[in-house]
Amino acid sequence: MNENHYDVIVIGAGPAGLTAGIYLARGKMKTLILNEGTVGGQMVLTHEIANYPGIEKISGFQLSRTMRNQATAFGAVIKSNIKISKLSLNGEIKSVEINNKETFTAGVVIFATGGKSRNLSIPGEDEFKGKGISYCATCDGDFFQDKNIIVVGGGNSALEEAVSLTKYAKSVTIVHQFDHFQAFDHAIEEAKNNPKISMMMESKLAEFIGTEKLEKVKIQNQSSNEIVEKPIDGVFILIGYEPNTEKLKGIIALNARNEIVTNDKMETNISGVYAAGDSTAKQFRQITTAVADGTIAALSAIEYLNAQKIKDAA
């Protein structure tokens, strides 16, 4: 077989993909892991992980490095910062083209593409990224000492980060599109009781304005449609995550939220194609659930390939 043929290609190198890689490579499967972004996925966004059993506290970066080292030590090949340019999943041999030039084939493909933070996609967002607009309160909070800032979002992370940003900021305005928050009661209470925090409900940011850096925003009220301009030093956008499945639309079965539909073996609707982690339809999205999915997908894939071998030999 040619050197670009693998037993399994895993797409995505977050905890789900890396775990699948560990199990597959340890199970003597020739394994290729292809990753569009940074190895570790959303784990890298986490400063401290304190709920991964067996490890009291670890940074997301360190846990990623360890999982990556485990996967490569067992023989998995990882290619990161690549772009998937073509997918062909039907038939016994699947093929994946990267960067419009190199093609890899395999008997099984596992999608572990996770999720990404949502952008607002409004005018000025790209221009003022890092010049007033941030997606990471822990990273950039200290640039806003005694400044007036906005946190956009109404979930747990938006409310928790709004509270933590009050350590630095003079004032924090939470701008949320609905008339209620989608967060735990304690997180809502804590934000409401913080004297530095005010709230603009049923409101959406419409535009970022500035010259060399962000100076003001346009905010639109959702019920009256009235637009106000608010001078501001910084905006933190914390509006949740969406599954990385754009490339799979029309290729494998997705639900209404664009999450990959799987059965209890993490099989998709296509034979020999599995999925694991945050990109799949499920209720709880954690590292523990991602590694569990990755394990199940890998073991199911091994079972599938062994069954194929018996079938081909018969």
Place this chain on the structure above:
Amino acid sequence: MLQTNLTHLTSEEKFNQTLKENENVMVCCGRMGPMCIPVYEAMEELEPTYKNVKFADMEFDSPTGNLIRSLPETKNFNGLPFTVYFKNGKVVKATSSIQSMDQITNILDSNFTK
């Protein structure tokens, strides 16, 4: 020291020497944080291909970090990391916050001839 495989610019002397000895230099000044790690990883992966560029990092909170923090080109920045591209010791481009592999290669290709 940052946990990367890049050249670490840990002193003013090393920074100046690096700029003097290399025509094209990319310096990523940050912490081991979520917005910085993807940039370091992209740099590590580009290093073997872009032999004409010196890839280096610098700790944002160290005294040396001030060499990047105090540049006029980074004065409006408030998102980590601060990434600065030097040609013959002069700043040709600076970016704030996370950048994708594509954004980085575009800057390298348009500012540094191979």
